[in-house]
Amino acid sequence: MLGDDACVAALDVAGDALAPAARVAVYRHHVLTSLTAALEAMFPVVVRLVDVRFFRYAADRYVRAHPPGRPCLFEYGASFPEFLAAFPPCRHLVYLADVARLEWAMNVALHAADAAPLTAEALRALAPGAVGDLALDLHPSVTLLRSPWPVDRIWRANQPGAEDAVVALDAGGACVQVWRRDDDVVVRMLTPAALALRTALAGGRRLAVAAAAALTAEPDVDLPALLREAVDEGCLTA
Amino acid sequence: MQTTAVAGSGIGLRAPHVDEIVATRPAVDWLEVHAENYMMAGGPALRALERLRHDYPLSIHGVGLSLGSADGLDVAHLERLARLVDRLEPALVSEHLSWSIVDGAYLNHLLPLPYTDETLAIVSAHVARVQDRLGRRLLVENPSGYLRFAGAEMPEAEFLATLARRTGCGLLCDVNNIHVTCANLGGDPDAYLAALPPAAVGEIHLAGHAVNDADGHEILIDDHGSPVAPAVWSLYERALERFGPAPA
Structure with a gap:
C-alpha cells in the first residue's frame, strides 16, 4: 500500500475490464491522501509557510517512511517536526521544525487528560509553612518549548485573519507554553524565569529547587508573582 | 450479551457538527460516532460526547x-475500545469486515479481504474475542469494494452470513456499499440482500457515493460526502422490507 507499483503484481487480484493495478490504486490513493490530509489538518501553519503543494509532497514522503503505528489519527504526526528538520528540500527553513513542534503541542493540549488546576486557595491550604517542599506538577496539557527562532510571532502572523506581518528571523528566540485552559488551547510567551520554574516542576523538582532555577535564569525575578501567575493560568496541579 | 435498544433514524456525528448538536438538540433518534475519534485521554470533544449520551443513544x-x-x-x-465502550455505554458497537494494520503500520483504510475459509477462521476468531472482551454483540459492516481476489472461495454476503452464524455477531448492512461493490465488481444487490440472514441485521447504513473515472472505466467510490443516490434509496427500501425496521 505504501510501496511502488511493482508490489501490485504479487497480489492475487482478479482483473477484468479494469486492470488489477488500477483497482489496487483506488485503495493506495485513499491511504496516502487521507493520511497526508490528516497531517495537513494537524499542521496548518506549516502548510501556509511552505505552500500546500510542497506540504503534500513532504507529507507523502513522511507517510511512506513513518506510517501511523496506531489507528487514532489525532495521535499521528509526533515525529513530523523531526522529519521536517532533516528533510533536505526544506532544511534551509531553519525555524520550520519548531513551528511544527508548536502546532503538535496544540494537538497534544487539546486531547490531554482532564485534571483540576491548582487554585490559589488550595495552594494556601496545602502549604501553611513548608512551601518549598511542595511537589507541584504541570497540567497534563502543558508543553514547554524553547526555540532560537521567534516561532510564536511566526505562528501568530499565520493565523486566519492575521494581518500580513514581516517577522524578522533575528528578532530573538522564544520560550513558549502551550496548554488547555478551560476548553481552549492557549499559546503564550514565557519569560526565561517562568520557563525555568515550570521546567523544573515538570521534572519533579520541589518548589524550592524550581524557584532556585527561576532565580538563576533571572536573578531579580519576583518569585511570589511568578508562582501566582502560574496558578492564575491554571497550568499547575497538586 | 447486551441487546439492541435503539430504533429509528440516527446520524453519523462528525467533529465539526458537535457544537451544533449540543446547542440545538435536533430530533434524531440516535447518534453514531467513530470510535477512534474519541479515544483521547480527555478534553472538550470527549466531554461534549459524554453530555450528548444522556440525551441520545449512541452507536x-x-x-x-x-x-x-x-x-x-x-x-x-x-x-482502548473497551474503555470507551465502558465510558459511553453505547446501544450499538460496530466494526468493518476489512483489514488496516500490517507489520504494526495502520493504513487508515478499510482494505479488502480474500473471502476464503482461512480468512473466515481468522475473522471469526477475532470477532469472538472482541465480543468476549466487550461483553456484547458486535455488528460487522460490509465494506465498499474495488477489487476481488482471484482466490476468493465465496461471495461477500455468504462470508458475512457464515460469520454471523459462527460467532453470533450482528451485521451492519451498508446499502450504499452493497450498491458500490456490486457496480464495481459485478453483482446483483438484491441477491446480496437475499443472502444476508434478516435476524442478524442490527443496523443499516445509508450514504452517498461518487462516480469516478479509472483508466476510462466508471468506478463508484464510497465518499460519505455525496447525496444518497436514487438506486441506493430504492435498495434501502428493499432492505427494510427484508430486514424489518432496523435502526438506520
Whole structure:
C-alpha cells in the first residue's frame, strides 16, 4: 500500500475490464491522501509557510517512511517536526521544525487528560509553612518549548485573519507554553524565569529547587508573582 | 450479551457538527460516532460526547480494529475500545469486515479481504474475542469494494452470513456499499440482500457515493460526502422490507 507499483503484481487480484493495478490504486490513493490530509489538518501553519503543494509532497514522503503505528489519527504526526528538520528540500527553513513542534503541542493540549488546576486557595491550604517542599506538577496539557527562532510571532502572523506581518528571523528566540485552559488551547510567551520554574516542576523538582532555577535564569525575578501567575493560568496541579 | 435498544433514524456525528448538536438538540433518534475519534485521554470533544449520551443513544462505529489482520488482533487497541465502550455505554458497537494494520503500520483504510475459509477462521476468531472482551454483540459492516481476489472461495454476503452464524455477531448492512461493490465488481444487490440472514441485521447504513473515472472505466467510490443516490434509496427500501425496521 505504501510501496511502488511493482508490489501490485504479487497480489492475487482478479482483473477484468479494469486492470488489477488500477483497482489496487483506488485503495493506495485513499491511504496516502487521507493520511497526508490528516497531517495537513494537524499542521496548518506549516502548510501556509511552505505552500500546500510542497506540504503534500513532504507529507507523502513522511507517510511512506513513518506510517501511523496506531489507528487514532489525532495521535499521528509526533515525529513530523523531526522529519521536517532533516528533510533536505526544506532544511534551509531553519525555524520550520519548531513551528511544527508548536502546532503538535496544540494537538497534544487539546486531547490531554482532564485534571483540576491548582487554585490559589488550595495552594494556601496545602502549604501553611513548608512551601518549598511542595511537589507541584504541570497540567497534563502543558508543553514547554524553547526555540532560537521567534516561532510564536511566526505562528501568530499565520493565523486566519492575521494581518500580513514581516517577522524578522533575528528578532530573538522564544520560550513558549502551550496548554488547555478551560476548553481552549492557549499559546503564550514565557519569560526565561517562568520557563525555568515550570521546567523544573515538570521534572519533579520541589518548589524550592524550581524557584532556585527561576532565580538563576533571572536573578531579580519576583518569585511570589511568578508562582501566582502560574496558578492564575491554571497550568499547575497538586 | 447486551441487546439492541435503539430504533429509528440516527446520524453519523462528525467533529465539526458537535457544537451544533449540543446547542440545538435536533430530533434524531440516535447518534453514531467513530470510535477512534474519541479515544483521547480527555478534553472538550470527549466531554461534549459524554453530555450528548444522556440525551441520545449512541452507536460506536470502529474503523481501526482490523478484524481481518492475519497477524493477530491489536490487543492494545481492543482495550482502548473497551474503555470507551465502558465510558459511553453505547446501544450499538460496530466494526468493518476489512483489514488496516500490517507489520504494526495502520493504513487508515478499510482494505479488502480474500473471502476464503482461512480468512473466515481468522475473522471469526477475532470477532469472538472482541465480543468476549466487550461483553456484547458486535455488528460487522460490509465494506465498499474495488477489487476481488482471484482466490476468493465465496461471495461477500455468504462470508458475512457464515460469520454471523459462527460467532453470533450482528451485521451492519451498508446499502450504499452493497450498491458500490456490486457496480464495481459485478453483482446483483438484491441477491446480496437475499443472502444476508434478516435476524442478524442490527443496523443499516445509508450514504452517498461518487462516480469516478479509472483508466476510462466508471468506478463508484464510497465518499460519505455525496447525496444518497436514487438506486441506493430504492435498495434501502428493499432492505427494510427484508430486514424489518432496523435502526438506520
